Amino acid sequence: MSKVTEYLQSIMTKIEEKNSGESEYLQAIHEFIPTITPFLEKNPAYMEQNILEILLEPERIIQFRVPWQDDQGNWKVNRGFRVQYNSAIGPYKGGLRFHPTVSASVVKFLGFEQIFKNSLTGLPIGGGKGGSDFDPKGKSDNEVMRFCQSFMTELQKYIGPDMDVPAGDIGVGGREIGYLFGAYKRLNGYHTGVLTGKPLSYWGSLVRTEATGYGLVYFVKHLLADQKDSFSGKKVIVSGSGNVAIYAIEKVHELGGKVYTCSDSSGYVYDPDGIDVALLKELKEVKRARLSEYPSARPKATYYAGESVWTSTESYEIALPCATQNEITSELAQNLVTQGVKVVAEGANMPSTLAAVHVYQEHGIQYGPGKAANAGGVAVSALEMAQNSQRLPWTFEQVDQELDKIMATIFETCRDTAKEYAVPGDLLSGANIAGFAKVTQAMISQGLV
Ligand code: NDP
Secondary structure, eight states: OOHHHHHHHHHHHHHHHHTTTOHHHHHHHHHHGGGGHHHHHHOHHHHHTTHHHHHHSOSEEEEEEEEEEOTTSOEEEEEEEEEEEEOSSSSEEEEEEEOTTOOHHHHHHHHHHHHHHHHHTTSSOEEEEEEESOOOTTOOHHHHHHHHHHHHHHHTTTOBTTTEEEEOBTTBOHHHHHHHHHHHHHHHOOOGGGOSSOOGGGTOOTTHHHHHHHHHHHHHHHHHHTTTOOSTTOEEEEOOOSHHHHHHHHHHHHTTOEEOEEEETTEEEEOTTOOOHHHHHIIIIISOOOGGGHHHHOTTOEEEETOOGGGOOSOOSEEEOOSOTTOBOHHHHHHHHHHTOOEEEOSSSSOBOHHHHHHHHHTTOEEEOHHHHTTHHHHHHHHHHHHHHHTOOOOHHHHHHHHHHHHHHHHHHHHHHHHHTTOTTOHHHHHHHHHHHHHHHHHHHTOOO
């Protein structure tokens, strides 16, 4: 066994002991660690300085009680989190997720991935993530407002425009960001740059709503262009029907491909004429309705209650998972192979299990991992911070072009780094090595802090 392999195994063992039972977090670390082997073989000084073990330890984890009152006057409580994982290249940056599945394990895995994603954008932002096991689904606006106010009353002690800048994620959209911003302002005065994903009327950025979905499709566009191919005429399967899914579908259609599916946690829709984006926006963004209502406006479409979109038996060429972690298991990945899928690019964070990623690799499916392919959201969040500091709004075209350029650079960085470390085509290794190299270089230059 090489010295590097021995070192990496010893670190893995320690991480497993210290974080036992945290399955999502351990999964993300298991995926990451082996991929940096070629980098450490080439740069043994990084191993001698033990910088990996230091990086793996989050700088700070905050957990807090969030008491709130429902519309009937009942007292309730949820758990809030913020993981400030790494600030070597900038203030902590990463979304807040409100979903019943949020736990220390989930926010740690998301925070860890965020370090490398943020580094790949080329912008000066460190890695963080947070959220709560509060479920906004089925709650009234007033309940969501009271919850957000209570959540921010505690979180505001730890964040600030140059310190830690949260944004949205699952269950946290414009409504929640508005309430969180109002609560922060009441306690600290007006600090435009403390949150991103703000509404446009108080210094949100154009394209932030579209950014993750559009960015994902730009990433695939550059991957296809690298092989003299394009989206034109491509059959695409998408999961999710939230912020990322909606704008990914919209951009695929703009570029000449067709998306046939979308889903939520209750089932999925197959529309043989292609998903009607205007209808989807009306259902999800305006009415906050369930996807099961889609076929009543599109009689040719079918809603498959209780089924995963990844069991679809139609044929597709490109798959864009945009819902949540671990939605594609190895069996479902095998189904994608059977359907003829050639490219999987992740809008969601860690939607493919490790076994599913192995299936992609064994069958030559090109794989764009979330930390590269969905970085467009945080990239435009960083552009929102830049506009807030400048006190100048940029135009839609300006931000959109910048986003496209950033996604091109991320793709090229992953591709070229994979080539440099003798794993050509392996964009996962390319993303991990490029992110790791930049962040650890910064950490080493700042000394043991
Ligand atoms: P939304 O809350 O807007 O939408 C989430 C979608 O995924 C909904 O359709 C939801 O269905 C579905 N979903 C959530 N949990 C499950 C589950 N357990 N099983 C099946 N479906 C589920 O979130 P976003 O679109 O913002 O986020 C989607 C993914 O993209 C997440 O992994 C997030 O971390 C990632 N991401 C988001 C970014 C952003 O800018 N928003 C940036 C980068 C990554 P239902 O309504 O039934 O819950």
